[in-house]
Amino acid sequence: MRLTEHDARARLAAHDHGILCTVHAERGVDAVPVAFAIDDDYVGVPVDLVKPKSSLRLQRERNLEADPRATLLVEHWDRGDWSQLWWVRAELRWNGDDTSRAATLAARLAERYPQYRDQPFARVLVLHIDTVSGWAAAAS
Numbered sequence: 241m242r243l244t245e246h247d248a249r250a251r252l253a254a255h256d257h258g259i260l261c262t263v264h265a266e267r268g269v270d271a272v273p274v275a276f277a278i279d280d281d282y283v284g285v286p287v288d289l290v291k292p293k294s295s296l297r298l299q300r301e302r303n304l305e306a307d308p309r310a311t312l313l314v315e316h317w318d319r320g321d322w323s324q325l326w327w328v329r330a331e332l333r334w335n336g337d338d339t340s341r342a343a344t345l346a347a348r349l350a351e352r353y354p355q356y357r358d359q360p361f362a363r364v365l366v367l368h369i370d371t372v373s374g375w376a377a378a379a380s
Contacts, residue, residue, distance in 0.1 A: 241376055248328045248374035251314065253278045255328075256352070258314040260285060262303035270303055275356075276312065277348035283312060283332060283367045284345025289360040296362045304334040310367055328374035332367035341366045 243251070252258075257275055264270040277284045287298055304310060310332040318324035342364040349356045349364065 241379065243326070243328065243374035243376055245372055247376075248372045251326065251374060252312070252328045252330055252372060255314040255316075258312045260300060261311040261313065262300050263307040263309060264299070264303050265306055270299060272300060274312075275349065275353055277345050277352055278369075279341065279344050279348055281369045282338075282341050282345065283330065283369060284342065284349060285365040285367065286346070286349055286356065287362045287365065288356065289362060290355050301365065304365070308334040310334060312367075323378045326374065326376035328372065330369050331371045333370055334365065334367050337363075338366040 257273060259271050260274045260276075261269050261271045274285050285300075287296060287301070289296075300310075312330040312332055313327065315327035316324060345366060346359050346361055346364045349361075350359050
């Protein structure tokens with residue numbers, strides 16, 4: 241069953257991780273797992289200093305500079321009970337650096353994830369939520 245926008249946003253806000261999809265010029269869809277936080281109509285995705293990286297200049301940022309569209313997908317899977325299946329897709333748009341919103345989203349990330357308590361971020365990518373849609377196998 242199709243989720244209302246309100247229900248889809250609630251599930252998105254309550255979920256603790258998702259798959260961020262950006263567009264790579266040659267490969268097409270570039271999908272990576274991410275932690276995120278939400279503030280009103282914005283999603284913050286950290287470029288953190290916690291997990292090892294070969295560079296702090298991530299491919300997702302280069303993708304967004306070339307094409308500002310992105311999608312954040314969250315889902316719930318229950319192998320034993322398919323009545324519990326659901327997914328939510330947020331269509332996003334990156335508008336470049338937004339330092340004031342980035343600070344708010346960094347604080348939300350720090351509240352949400354113990355590993356981010358000290359805000360170990362090189363930066364926080366700020367993406368505007370354009371639309372949210374979703375589906376659930378059953379009403380909850």
